[in-house]
Amino acid sequence: MATIIDALANMALMALGTAAGFQVTLRAQQNLQPHPLPRQFAPLLEHPLRLEYLDPPRILDMAGVGADMTVLDLGCGTGLFTRAAAHMVGAGGRVHAVDLQAAMLAQTATSVEAEAVQARVSLHHCGAYDLPLPDDAVDAALVIATLGEIPDKPAALNELRRVLLPGGRLAVADEWLNPAFMRLGVVRRCAEDAGFRILHRVHTLGGYSALFINDK
């Protein structure tokens, strides 16, 4: 019996060690050269464990998302936040879902169709530095677990500021388990340098969410 318990404990330790080693390697790669989450990892974005600590409607509420608004979801991935935003803006609103990877956008397209909100969603296959939107067009922008993957953060934040209305809101959230995790202090410095002001922040078991206002 003791041998079986020892063997199981050893296996659990090995699994933990492998997972920790994997995280360390991914983080080091992201630090050296920020890059988009490979599409093979897309299932992790809607994994039940992630949904245990991440609550899209709560973050959207914090950003003041409501009926008839225009929302930008930068780095939409599989569409977890795009869908939630599409439900909250209603038939009179619009959600612009942006992603650098066509494979991620394709998953967003499928998932918004599955929830019958595709008429409120525009998909944009492009990067963060050159958004296909006019100036002052967006009420609220979401950057969830994405800023750390973008190499030129000031360029992305300046572009977000351009498309946001004066007084528009920027919600940034990140998670400890994200290999491209960015500390809130660093996000805040970058956002303030770009002309945003922090309004609110919440720390949770999984990470944090923060709300900034566009002080144009």
Ligand SMILES: C[S@@+](CC[C@H](N)C(=O)[O-])C[C@H]1O[C@@H](n2cnc3c(N)ncnc32)[C@H](O)[C@@H]1O
């Ligand atoms: C970790 S995923 C997060 C997805 C989604 N926001 C969520 O929380 O479920 C980050 C996403 O940002 C996209 N991304 C990374 N860099 C980008 C860039 N420079 N411009 C646009 N999208 C980018 C990636 O392709 C990926 O789909």
